[in-house]
Amino acid sequence: MNILREVFSPLLAVIAAFIVGGIIVLLIGDDPLAAYSLLLSNSFGSVRDIGWTLHYATPLIFTGLAVAVAFRCGLLNIGAEGQLYVAAFATAWVGIKFGGVAVKTLVDGKMVDQDWSWASLPGFLLVPMCVLAAVIAGGIWGAIPGILRAKFGSHEVINTIMLNFVAIALVGYLTQYHFKVPGDPILQTAPIGEAARIPRLNEFFPFISHDVPLNVAFLLALLMCVLVYIFLWKTKWGYELRAVGENPSAAEYGGISPKKQIIIAMTISGALAGMVAIGEVLGTRYNYYHDFSAQWGFLGIAVALLGRNHPLGVLITAIFFGVLLRGEIFVDGFTRYVSKDLGFVLQAIMILFVACFQKFARR
């Protein structure tokens, strides 16, 4: 019964969103059922489809977990977007600086290979360093609003919004002026060293086709769902964190420091958001590309809300969103009028409905 109650409001939100979305499609002059069947039926038909769907879901699992952990402590982390930007750049930076990267540069009219790196480390050292860079950078960017909240009482919502813009401007600057290959018209860093790349799943499972960038970050995402669950419900630290989220004054009375928990929660949240960088930089693009995030940080809020701030719920919702992201490409191509923005609109309406239905308590 308990599970039914948990699932009820998210399910209602999804159904309501599809009804409203259907009306919009109808007004536009297309057939909603045809649009929805394109949206939903192209995700699990083949191994290739499944691979793409899970690839789209991966960053959302990380950001969904990030928002959920903060939420369990009574905090709304709108800053996952900034946290993953900073993390992605940090990862690329380590991958370049320790990856033996040489960049072709014009010196005195001649193209010369210029060594940008300090060292050329083997993969078994370089990959963990890059992963650590993502976690630490994201963690620090998350900790800042946590500390500001704990020490100065300033609201984490406003601070995380502001830090998103600061993060994007900061890494944009670093990329443009210090880590871009000279002459490259695109705002992106030089590629990371070959040794920093993490394997794609088709290297282990040849039946997944080559063009699917699904990589081991997806397995890490699954592992993080388990770890976050154990942390929140099976450890003393998780208990303390949730206690602050439930009732900060009661927690304080029970000897738990809300300030400390707020900083811990925001740091973990930022670190989880930062893990998006692992799959994207080390497993998909092999460099830092500005504007690489398809609003994953913000979609993470929707994933966490629809997933009831529970790792299992987050996983299911992230895969569902993966389905939508996969399907909207087909909607774009095979309907007369409806563009792939339909998926985006549906997600927005879902957030609105789930917020309306939940009446969750916030301090």
Add this chain to the structure above:
Amino acid sequence: MSDFFTLAFLFSALTAATPLMFAALGGLFSERSGVINIALEGLMLSGAFTAAVVTYQTGNPYLGLLAGIGAGIATAAIYAVAVINFEADQVVAGMAINFLMLGLPALISGVIYDSTGSTPQIDQAHKIPIIFGGLSYATILAFVCVALSWYVLYKTPFGLRLRAVGENPGAADAAGVNVVGLRYTAVIISGLLASIGGAFLSTGQSSLFTRGMTAGRGFIALAALILAKWKPVPVLFACLFFGFTEALTIQIQSAPWAKIGDEPMPVQFIEMIPYVLTIVVLAGFIGLSRAPKALGLPYRKES
């Protein structure tokens, strides 16, 4: 470098400040009544898109503006229903509105113009007219709105009630104020004002709507509101300051002297100013910025 701070620069700063002023004043009404308005960005986008479409179709910027305002009010009404009736989390619902307005205009313009990226260019003659030197009538209107907002907020019974509801809705209710009705009105006003700002962006400052064209201006307006401690006249100065920084980044990007090698001088640090300043002010380093007491709290009548 001598021609840096010219009259043209002043006008470009005023122009950049104009949409911010409308949006920040909109946020002011909503937040002084106790309703957080993270949705300013989305409200601006709805106004910008609708104004651009209607102006393009009719060739009349005033009809466009009216339609934009209508769209802003409608969007604000959705937000009001969610946060006032359903007591949805105001931040989450606000983000949802912003999301919706990133997707919905693209969806609609894909249908009408077969392009999800932007609407067609409006004829120069059909834009919101300019007085002289690039200064728009909308800028004058923005200044008038500041004065009007100050008057409404501090010199009318409506303003008094609005502020009371934002500080202590329970007491206001006991004194016979219709809390729900007032908050509705305040959120609607914020949709009205923010959408004027959006309409100016698409039919005054530029001549078409592009996807997500507000580019964070709704959040800069929010920053201005916080910096101004939720007061109308300081809002004006905060917006002018942010408009000045925006004009500065444009100036630097185009100035031939502002180059490092082949690249223009980095403007990212100037772009950061509004955001960093907000964080610093919120932390209480430059005087305490105190939000209306009941900000973000839904009001449930005790029975």
